[in-house]
Amino acid sequence: MSSAHSLPNTSAKKQSFDTDAILHTENLSVYYGDFLALDNVSMDFPRKQITALIGPSGCGKSTLIRCFNRLNDLIDTCRVKGKVIYRDKNLYGSKVDPVEVRRHIGMVFQKPNPFPKSIYENIAYGARINGIEDDMDELVERSLQQVGLWDEVKDKLDSNGLSLSGGQKQRLCIARAVALKPDIILMDEPASSLDPISTSTIESLIQDLKENYSIIIVTHNMQQATRVADYTAFFNAEESEKGNRYGYLVEYDKTEVIFNNPQEKMTKKYVSGRFG
Numbered sequence: 001m002s003s004a005h006s007l008p009n010t011s012a013k014k015q016s017f018d019t020d021a022i023l024h025t026e027n028l029s030v031y032y033g034d035f036l037a038l039d040n041v042s043m044d045f046p047r048k049q050i051t052a053l054i055g056p057s058g059c060g061k062s063t064l065i066r067c068f069n070r071l072n073d074l075i076d077t078c079r080v081k082g083k084v085i086y087r088d089k090n091l092y093g094s095k096v097d098p099v100e101v102r103r104h105i106g107m108v109f110q111k112p113n114p115f116p117k118s119i120y121e122n123i124a125y126g127a128r129i130n131g132i133e134d135d136m137d138e139l140v141e142r143s144l145q146q147v148g149l150w151d152e153v154k155d156k157l158d159s160n161g162l163s164l165s166g167g168q169k170q171r172l173c174i175a176r177a178v179a180l181k182p183d184i185i186l187m188d189e190p191a192s193s194l195d196p197i198s199t200s201t202i203e204s205l206i207q208d209l210k211e212n213y214s215i216i217i218v219t220h221n222m223q224q225a226t227r228v229a230d231y232t233a234f235f236n237a238e239e240s241e242k243g244n245r246y247g248y249l250v251e252y253d254k255t256e257v258i259f260n261n262p263q264e265k266m267t268k269k270y271v272s273g274r275f276g
């Protein structure tokens with residue numbers, strides 16, 4: 001199926017930032033069966049920066065980040081066209097091992113999903129099966145330190161990860177991701193199921209993690225994007241002549257530009273809450 005949509009403005013076209021990119025997409029389109037979910041996205045993600053993806057429900061934000069660690073492979077009907085370039089390689093090239101990709105590009109989901117194992121094993125198990133041979137006690141402590149959870153759990157490392165509070169579970173999942181020493185951490189609405197205090201803890205954690213990782217975060221919360229993200233990409237969904245409602249990139253820039261001086265009327269409407 002070909003798209004009836006052409007990019008509405010130059011700012012949505014491929015844009016390079018000063019910081020060198022850790023990941024970029026080239027004409028990336030994603031289909032579920034015949035349904036075009038995301039149309040022709042070309043963008044760079046800067047290294048060791050936080051990039052937020054915002055936009056109305058169904059515009060393809062989750063679909064896009066799931067391309068970055070080949071998670072869409074698990075959906076039978078999903079088909080990806082175009083390229084996702086990481087370390088000079090197309091992640092959709094024929095010789096690429098999706099398991100290896102997920103080692104370098106980790107993911108944290110909306111609902112915290114620790115393994116039903118001890119806090120210790122939540123870190124150590126994933127590391128072991130991914131071939132990490134570090135001293136496990138050290139790795140567990142370091143990873144939990146990185147997410148600010150060590151002091152809270154150091155005396156109960158044998159307790160089940162599922163016994164933690166929602167915010168602690170999410171930090172445990174982030175610790176599990178950082179234990180694999182990824183380059184990039186993808187976060188799909190990581191705080192949307194949490195209370196305001198846990199949300200604020202996760203937001204400061206995301207900012208701390210920027211020192212070591214490149215972060216791409218999907219959020220519905222525009223204040224959250226303004227608080228944490230260096231760059232923001234605004235996506236919208238539009239109906240094609242054939243009645244296919246597909247997502248596309250409208251505008252991508254520094255967060256302060258997207259929220260204070262967007263170039264596109266549509267972005268302005270969305271960020272000021274006058275959308276639809």
Ligand SMILES: Nc1ncnc2c1ncn2[C@@H]1O[C@H](COP(=O)(O)OP(=O)(O)OP(=O)(O)O)[C@@H](O)[C@H]1O
Binds near residue numbers: 077
């Ligand atoms: N597994 C799937 N099979 C078929 N269609 C899907 C699947 N996952 C998503 N879609 C469709 O693809 C489009 C984009 O969905 P996606 O979840 O990526 O959007 P989103 O912007 O992340 O939405 P939300 O903000 O509500 O999470 C939607 O029309 C959705 O119905």
